[in-house]
Amino acid sequence: MLNFFKYIFVVVFLSMSVSASISTIVSIAPQKSIVKSIGGDSVDVTVMVEPGFSPHSYEPLPSQMRAISKANIYFAIGVEFELAWLPRFKSQNSSMEIVHLDKGIKKYPIAGVRRDARLDPHIWTSPSNLKIIARNCFEALIQKDPNSKELYKEGYNKLLQKIDNTDKKIKQILSNVPKGSTFMVFHPSWGYFAKEYGLKQLAIEVGGKSPKPKQLAKIISVAKKVNAKAIFVQPEFSDKSAKLIAKELGIAVVKISPLSPNWSDTLIKLAKAIANKR
Numbered sequence: 001m002l003n004f005f006k007y008i009f010v011v012v013f014l015s016m017s018v019s020a021s022i023s024t025i026v027s028i029a030p031q032k033s034i035v036k037s038i039g040g041d042s043v044d045v046t047v048m049v050e051p052g053f054s055p056h057s058y059e060p061l062p063s064q065m066r067a068i069s070k071a072n073i074y075f076a077i078g079v080e081f082e083l084a085w086l087p088r089f090k091s092q093n094s095s096m097e098i099v100h101l102d103k104g105i106k107k108y109p110i111a112g113v114r115r116d117a118r119l120d121p122h123i124w125t126s127p128s129n130l131k132i133i134a135r136n137c138f139e140a141l142i143q144k145d146p147n148s149k150e151l152y153k154e155g156y157n158k159l160l161q162k163i164d165n166t167d168k169k170i171k172q173i174l175s176n177v178p179k180g181s182t183f184m185v186f187h188p189s190w191g192y193f194a195k196e197y198g199l200k201q202l203a204i205e206v207g208g209k210s211p212k213p214k215q216l217a218k219i220i221s222v223a224k225k226v227n228a229k230a231i232f233v234q235p236e237f238s239d240k241s242a243k244l245i246a247k248e249l250g251i252a253v254v255k256i257s258p259l260s261p262n263w264s265d266t267l268i269k270l271a272k273a274i275a276n277k278r
Helices: 001-019 030-044 063-071 082-093 128-145 146-173 191-196 214-224 240-249 262-276
Strands: 022-028 043-049 075-077 098-102 184-185 200-203 231-233 251-257
Touching: 022 063, 022 082, 022 214, 030 043, 030 128, 030 146, 030 262, 043 063, 063 082, 063 251, 075 082, 075 128, 082 098, 098 128, 098 146, 128 146, 146 262, 191 200, 200 214, 200 262, 214 240, 240 251
Parallel strands: 022 043, 022 075, 075 098, 184 200, 184 231, 231 251
Antiparallel strands: none
16 A cells, blocks of 8 residues: 555656746747747746737736746846846846846847947847847756756757748748848838848838928938838837828838747748738
């Protein structure tokens, strides 16, 4: 009978060990895809800024603060709301490790902003940057849970393959788009994508402000010169100015968000729209 109870205890203990997972928090939805691709069922992921909300001014919900208090890792990526909230998250859960997934990534000023302005945080729109983000995530997970290293390694290698395949598809889609071509956006979220593929983004607004009438006229003039085919807008921001410009130029308004959960589909969709292959 004693051996029977020992057997039951061992089975229960092992099942608990297998089902145990690392509780993680990420700032934006694309990060969740990265973390889950590497960690699989061994990680639980809570997203702070869901699609449709802006990471520039987001304030966490009470339920998210409760998740913070139980988390093992917070995967930061450098979006604006983290500046104010990461210290508060840490004070609420001092044992939670904060991992900066943007470590090792060179950031650039947002196009059109004065030199001393903040750097562009939208680093995940570049496949090259996604590889660095994935590496930082992989290293953090194996450090936290070395017993699952092989599991994480398998997921990491599959993710790298997906990033490479996405990059190849984008290059194929853009193969007939001349280097230096300009695409028009409302919010300047695609600078790293543009840099990666030799393109330029023309932003309607910078710093969260819509253009004044004189600025609007200048933007329309530039858009005509570069022969803009469409304006890309995000659901997180007003598209009123974009619609005015689109009407003036007779071009389409395309809604696409860098905060969409499926980063691969998003980047491919953007490339197709730029190449006019929608």
